[in-house]
Amino acid sequence: MKNILKRAWAAWLFVPFIFGCGSYNKSMTTYYADLKAHNYDKAQHSLEKNKVIKKDRNALLYNMEMGKLYYLKNDAAKSNLYLNRADDISESLNKSLKDMAVGNLLNPMQQAYRGEDFELFMLHYYKAVNYAALGQTEDAMVEARRITLAANAQNDKFSNKENRYSKDAFALNLQGMVYEMAGDMNNAFISYRNAADIYLKADNNYYGVKMPQQLQLDLLRTATAMGFTGEGQRYEKLFNASFVESTPSKNELILFLEEGAAPVKEEKNFILTAGANGINSFNYVDADGLHANFNFNANAYGINQEKLSSLRAFRLALPTYRLQYQQPVGISVNANGAAYTPQLAQNLNSIAVNVLKERFVTEMANALARQLTKKLIGKGTQAVAQSIAKKNAHATTDSSAAAREKQKRENEQRAARAGEVADFVMNVFNTVTEKADTRNWQSLPAFVSYVRVPLQQGQNTITVNYNGSPITIQVKANGGLQMKSVVVN
Numbered sequence: 001m002k003n004i005l006k007r008a009w010a011a012w013l014f015v016p017f018i019f020g021c022g023s024y025n026k027s028m029t030t031y032y033a034d035l036k037a038h039n040y041d042k043a044q045h046s047l048e049k050n051k052v053i054k055k056d057r058n059a060l061l062y063n064m065e066m067g068k069l070y071y072l073k074n075d076a077a078k079s080n081l082y083l084n085r086a087d088d089i090s091e092s093l094n095k096s097l098k099d100m101a102v103g104n105l106l107n108p109m110q111q112a113y114r115g116e117d118f119e120l121f122m123l124h125y126y127k128a129v130n131y132a133a134l135g136q137t138e139d140a141m142v143e144a145r146r147i148t149l150a151a152n153a154q155n156d157k158f159s160n161k162e163n164r165y166s167k168d169a170f171a172l173n174l175q176g177m178v179y180e181m182a183g184d185m186n187n188a189f190i191s192y193r194n195a196a197d198i199y200l201k202a203d204n205n206y207y208g209v210k211m212p213q214q215l216q217l218d219l220l221r222t223a224t225a226m227g228f229t230g231e232g233q234r235y236e237k238l239f240n241a242s243f244v245e246s247t248p249s250k251n252e253l254i255l256f257l258e259e260g261a262a263p264v265k266e267e268k269n270f271i272l273t274a275g276a277n278g279i280n281s282f283n284y285v286d287a288d289g290l291h292a293n294f295n296f297n298a299n300a301y302g303i304n305q306e307k308l309s310s311l312r313a314f315r316l317a318l319p320t321y322r323l324q325y326q327q328p329v330g331i332s333v334n335a336n337g338a339a340y341t342p343q344l345a346q347n348l349n350s351i352a353v354n355v356l357k358e359r360f361v362t363e364m365a366n367a368l369a370r371q372l373t374k375k376l377i378g379k380g381t382q383a384v385a386q387s388i389a390k391k392n393a394h395a396t397t398d399s400s401a402a403a404r405e406k407q408k409r410e411n412e413q414r415a416a417r418a419g420e421v422a423d424f425v426m427n428v429f430n431t432v433t434e435k436a437d438t439r440n441w442q443s444l445p446a447f448v449s450y451v452r453v454p455l456q457q458g459q460n461t462i463t464v465n466y467n468g469s470p471i472t473i474q475v476k477a478n479g480g481l482q483m484k485s486v487v488v489n
Helices: 002-019 029-036 040-049 056-072 076-092 097-105 117-133 137-157 169-181 185-201 213-225 229-239 305-310 348-358 360-391 401-433
Strands: 252-259 264-274 281-286 291-295 313-322 331-335 338-340 343-347 447-454 459-466 469-476 481-488
Touching: 029 040, 029 056, 040 056, 056 076, 056 117, 076 117, 117 137, 117 169, 117 348, 117 481, 137 169, 137 185, 169 185, 169 213, 169 343, 169 481, 185 213, 185 229, 213 229, 213 447, 252 331, 252 459, 264 360, 313 348, 313 360, 331 447, 338 447, 343 348, 348 360, 348 447, 459 481, 469 481
Parallel strands: 252 481
Antiparallel strands: 252 447, 264 281, 264 313, 281 291, 331 338, 331 459, 343 447, 459 469
């Protein structure tokens, strides 16, 4: 019995070394610090040496981060090499039985990372900007068409529900810009219209972003260019604005401005206890003391309700976001003696936080199902340990009834202790391995703004004024519309 106890304690001490207790973000601290300091070569070295992100289950994240790193190093070709790999991985990932088993028996951190929906839309943004920088307009057009496929898949995922992240207005706006850059004004109009409709249906506030005035102008301008007079008049009424046609600039720059860092995904613990409305009823309290009721459909997860009666208290770990940058700082752009004000196009702070809120019930149900599965396995392990102990029971050579009765009691006590030890070890294992999935594409910005800047023939000096630290870039007019991005933080 002493040997069994020693093994139990050894297992308890060993489990934390296997799974650890830190978040994904903490394991990447050095890399993110180097990125923030713009030490991109050191950041690359940190990323390539990081054992966590190099695991097979984090292949999507590794390629996303490498793609963003080369993007920051102004190497558009290598950036898209990794971003395309990430895109391929995201499309090929399917939930295997092994992956599901690992998630149910351990935690979702051990599963292959599939990416947040908004992260996958941001892949298209970076790839499109890279293709524009490389002058590969046809490839940028392919990316624009793939945005339509991604948007349709997102609509289908949430049945086009208005109260879910079933669309991405920024991606559709970007799609219109790419089509316009390629001279396809008809598809540009359709994309701008689709993006504008999202804002209109959301009462002009879609995940923390009001409809950019530039989007309104682009929609009305492309409608006029295509001769869609009726559509133009309809949207003038919806926008409460009039479009004044003017001679468009032959040379124009769409400048994207990336600001701050995306929120950090962390773990938040919840304690669930038995509710008053039957075995599927629970009450939970979070780390902030918030109480609420939670109803769980055990049948939906293939869990026998009768077995739940003895399992009434659980610790669940769910992901939550911590904002790093609360709001955008005023940015101004100067070019050729004129000043321009960028407009917010994407608020990843708002999207990240609200998307988690939208799927809170699903996250909690999955976490509870995971814990129930592990606890039921623990109960089974306890029964098996008792059974084995009984089979290995000591026999007595004394033929007296009293001796046999005494030996029987001792054997039963040993079996009970063996079962308790097994249950103890499994409870420790379940508690230690209960973790939320805190992985995310952390190098994304918190905000993306944009501005259209008319260019003069030849070389143009563009100055981005941000927080008292001007950034100057040189842009050569190319006889049409082009795209460029600046990271400010």
